[in-house]
Amino acid sequence: MEKLQVGRATLTWLSGGVNHLDGGAMFGVVPKALWSRKYPVNDKNQIELRTDPILLQIDGQNMLIDTGMGIDKLTEKQKRNFGVLEESMLEKSLAKLNLTTSDIDKVLMTHLHFDHACGLTKKVDETYESVFRNAKIFTSQVEWDEMRNPNIRSVNTYWEMNWESIVDQVEPFQEKIEIVPGLKMIHTGGHSDGHSIIVFEDKEETFIHMADLMATNAHQNKLWAMAYDDYPVTSVHQKEKWMEYGYQKQAWFTFYHDAFYRAIKFNLQGEQTDVVERERYEY
Template sequence: MKIGDYHIHALNGGITNIDGGAMFGVVPKALWTKKYDVNDKNQIPLPTHPILIQTEDQNILIDTGIGSGKLTEKERRNFGATYESHIEEDLKALNITFADIDYVLMTHMHFDHASGLVDSDGEAIFTNAVHVIQQDEWHEFQSPNIRSKSTYWKKNNGDFQNKLLLFDKTIEIVPGVTMTHTGGHSFGHSIITIERDGEKAVHMGDVFPTVAHRNPLWVTAYDDYPMQSIREKERLIPNFIFQEYWFIYYHDVNYFAVKFNKDNMSEIETFIARK
């Protein structure tokens, strides 16, 4: 898709198939299964699609997928990772290499977003990129607590921190591309807005991971601060809909981007489907 003269691409970062109950928290199964596919093991497909933003002279990547060769056999089985990252092939189709990425923007550092940061030796995949992370998120990644250590993996740390840019509340990366701290899903979770030539899009990360999570109360059991997620969704989603933003998704198996109806804010007006 295009936002003004910025080109937006969804890349293939690999897939997980995880417990649907965990992804929809306290929402009854009878309700969420009307909104999202589920298999006989109660697993839902949760692909990872890093988002590439191409400006006239910059290549910006949002999140990095589950990587290639980073998961153990046990992790592949537990997380239902039936295939891993194909980012390199997707970039090649656009005549881009890992070295051509200028910025990597991390919504948060959970394994399904950060495993593509480094190889198995801890060396940065995107060797020339500046890596942008919210400051609190970075510190929790460095020193996870008893809960978060299950998803902030040491093996996803490495020498990318030699080109690390931390921010607190908000930072503009290039004109019109802005990261903003929300918290909720994790303490340092952030969203990204893209505004160009009067057109607008937002990627709300795992605060709004799939279209099925449109209801502010539908938050995942993985959210460390669910009331903060609800607070952010209650305020931000109607505001972005009213301003006619596209919502771009990293995890949704069906939709790459959606625009909601201003008059009925739960109704999809138009969308771009996954291929």
């Protein structure tokens, strides 16, 4: 498993599953002739997207950034439509680190779309139970409200089975919240109305988890927004703001979806200066 040390923070990428979505949808109005130079595409016009949670360890606390695809949460039709070839192996990943789901103290949900939130619950008999029973679960108030009352567009990604059994664990926040010293969740909107990013700063070291504002390394261009974004103009403005901030701080940018890179550091000109590549391994 890939690791990255940023100040007091240790980041470890776990195995949360993989799906394959339409490249055109993932890059919105950007012509295929442009985006396909930066990210591989298969003969079905799909691109590979990981759904790998990040174990974030700071000051003795075990935290997760998002939760993966889960296990047995999708129908066979959904698996075909979303190109899900691998479900979550989160518990196996944690076991390799001598941890269990009971050891997770906090779960930081950038948003609650199914490919980020299915790992929050698991099916037990005819009902669903919380996977991380000892954890506080943080997400923006806007996101939490829409999760429970989706609109005509979002009803296809906000599912009752992913939230009904965790209600007592959720701690929604308004504009931003400091989880531990130096670690903040910040509501940005854009991809979803309640979408948030995660920023950690410790002296001169910084990482920024842009979540689905910059889903892959190929989305570095500030104008490249997904067709999946509910508010693409907001995505563009928020990406411009936080990427410029990251460039100035020489920050690491971390990824949940990228199939090739776990993290990339850029200079002031937006050029790569360091990378953590994703390893290919089996459990």
